[in-house]
Amino acid sequence: MRKTLHRFTMTALAAFALLASASVAAQDFPNKPIRIIVPYLPGGVVDILGRTLANGMPKLLGQSVIVENKPGAGGAIGTEYVVKSVPADGYTLVVTSPGIPVYPIFNKMTWDPVKDLNHISILVDGQLVMWTNQQAPYNNFNEMIAYAKANPGRMAFGAPGLQSNITMFIEGMKQKFGVDVIIAPFKGTAETRVAVITNSIQVGTNDIGTATQEYQAGRGKPLAVTGPRRVPAFPNVATFAELGHNDFIFSFWLGLAAPAATPAPIVSKISNAVMSIMQTPEAKDAMAKSGLDIVATTPEGATKRIYSEAAFFTTVAQKAGIKPQ
Numbered sequence: 001m002r003k004t005l006h007r008f009t010m011t012a013l014a015a016f017a018l019l020a021s022a023s024v025a026a027q028d029f030p031n032k033p034i035r036i037i038v039p040y041l042p043g044g045v046v047d048i049l050g051r052t053l054a055n056g057m058p059k060l061l062g063q064s065v066i067v068e069n070k071p072g073a074g075g076a077i078g079t080e081y082v083v084k085s086v087p088a089d090g091y092t093l094v095v096t097s098p099g100i101p102v103y104p105i106f107n108k109m110t111w112d113p114v115k116d117l118n119h120i121s122i123l124v125d126g127q128l129v130m131w132t133n134q135q136a137p138y139n140n141f142n143e144m145i146a147y148a149k150a151n152p153g154r155m156a157f158g159a160p161g162l163q164s165n166i167t168m169f170i171e172g173m174k175q176k177f178g179v180d181v182i183i184a185p186f187k188g189t190a191e192t193r194v195a196v197i198t199n200s201i202q203v204g205t206n207d208i209g210t211a212t213q214e215y216q217a218g219r220g221k222p223l224a225v226t227g228p229r230r231v232p233a234f235p236n237v238a239t240f241a242e243l244g245h246n247d248f249i250f251s252f253w254l255g256l257a258a259p260a261a262t263p264a265p266i267v268s269k270i271s272n273a274v275m276s277i278m279q280t281p282e283a284k285d286a287m288a289k290s291g292l293d294i295v296a297t298t299p300e301g302a303t304k305r306i307y308s309e310a311a312f313f314t315t316v317a318q319k320a321g322i323k324p325q
Contacts (some may be wrong), residue, residue, distance in 0.1 A: 026265030029090055030063040036256075039078025041071045045207075045290045049123065049254050050095045052286050056277035063267075074163060075099045076113070083116045088259035090266035091119070096255040098165035101310035105317045106163040106325045114310045117257040119302035120271050123278055124292040126252040127227030129211035129234065131198050131204055131220045141224035141243060144203065145177050152180035156201035158192040159185050161171045165313075166205050169226075169250050174314045176248055196220065207252065208233055208291040226250040254292070255302055271299055 034057065038050040042056045047069065054065040070078035075097055082094035100113045130141065138144040148155050159166040162185040170183050186192045194273055196204040197219040204210075205226065211234045214220030222234045228241040228249055240249055256274055258267060277283055278296040287294055298303070317323075 005096065018222070024268055025264060029266050029269055030061050032091065033064045033066055034061070035066050035068055035092050035266060037078045037082050037232055038067055038069045038091065039071060039075035039081075039094060039097075040069065042069050046095050046254060047077075048168060048286055048290055052275055052283050053095075053123075053256065053277060053286070056280060056283065057273055060276060061275040074103070074161060076103050076107075079103075079113055079117075080111060082136050082257070082260060083111050083113065085259055088118075088261035088263075090211055090258055090262050090270060093256055093258050096306075098253060098309070101306060101313050102165050102168060104310075104324060105168070105313055105322060106324055111169060116260050118262045118267050118299070119306055120258060120261050120267055120299055121274055122253050122255040122295055122297045122302045122305055122317075123274065123289075124254050124287050125227075125295045126290075126292040127229070127239075127250055128205050128208055128250060129225055129231075129237070130223045131196070131206065131209055131211045131214065132202055132223060133199050133220055134218065136202060136221070138223070139221065140238065142226050143178060144223050145277045148177075148179040148181055153182065154201065155179075156182040156184040157203045157205070157266045158195055158201045159183055160188055160192065165252075166318055168313045169205060171320045172248065172312070175316060175319055176245075184239070252292075253295075253305075254304075255297075257302075267299055 036050045036054055038047050042048045050067045054067045057065045070081055076099070079094055079096070079100070082092055085092040096117070096119070103109060103113045130139070132144070138147045155297045157170045159170060162183070167183055167185070170181070173179070174181060179194055184195065186195065189206060192206065193202050193210060193214060197214060203223070211220065213221055215222060222237045223233065224243065225231055225237055225239040227239055227247065230237065230239055258270070275296045278294045284294060
């Protein structure tokens with residue numbers, strides 16, 4: 001009995017010491033520069049968000065913040081670098097994107113991008129637009145679906161790489177609406193745009209800015225907004241929510257994460273800082289120019305959304321017969 005009580009006491013003391021240590025670390029955090037890893041090339045929207053955070057965090061946390069670009073493998077290289085960084089102390093962070101729940105679907109991995117990260121916040125959210133060229137015989141989403149059903153295997157939809165969230169979106173659309181379309185992977189948005197306007201493929205799913213440029217140039221026409229609300233650029237284009245597809249809302253998000261073992265008090269401190277930054281005029285202006293809405297969720301909200309997307313994509317992959325290689 002005494003031995004059992006002794007073990008219980010020692011375990012409780014160890015747990016208390018661990019919590020006390022984490023609390024002290026959080027109080028002292030940060031006491032050196034913080035690094036934000038951007039797992040993509042400089043200049044894109046992911047990089048813009050990373051640098052927006054880096055510009056604002058010193059004022060709130062009292063330490064300089066360095067942005068490092070570590071591109072490659074659709075963001076997996078930079079993300080893995082952060083997942084495996086030691087110690088997990090909040091000084092190495094990563095800007096996350098919808099690729100997070102997609103990586104394990106296509107690749108056998110020694111790490112889990114969903115579970116091995118502490119998701120601090122989903123910071124911004126961007127609705128996407130499905131669009132086509134001016135020659136297309138359909139003018140909205142329902143007409144496009146009807147055309148696809150009448151012409152199985154004859155329509156191609158563009159995706160920025162085969163292992164992308166857009167690929168999973170198209171696979172999900174095929175299953176939900178019972179259409180047989182081809183997924184055409186491209187290296188990036190520029191190639192997809194050219195392919196759509198030249199009718200090499202028939203449909204693109206891109207950010208609002210891309211679709212707007214092609215529409216204003218007279219080369220493209222929007223079919224639907226994949227999110228829950230209409231966008232000013234296309235006030236007459238219906239959303240998936242309005243079309244009755246609330247179970248199929250799809251958007252592009254960006255967030256911030258730390259290694260999974262990062263102490264909760266430190267995560268909370270970073271979360272409070274970035275949520276404040278995203279409400280500044282500078283951040284609002286930078287995100288508006290990129291066509292993104294600021295959401296700045298809590299860690300709990302970010303985790304819930306990412307796990308939900310991972311479950312959805314996994315189900316779609318299983319039905320499509322996609323297996324990690």
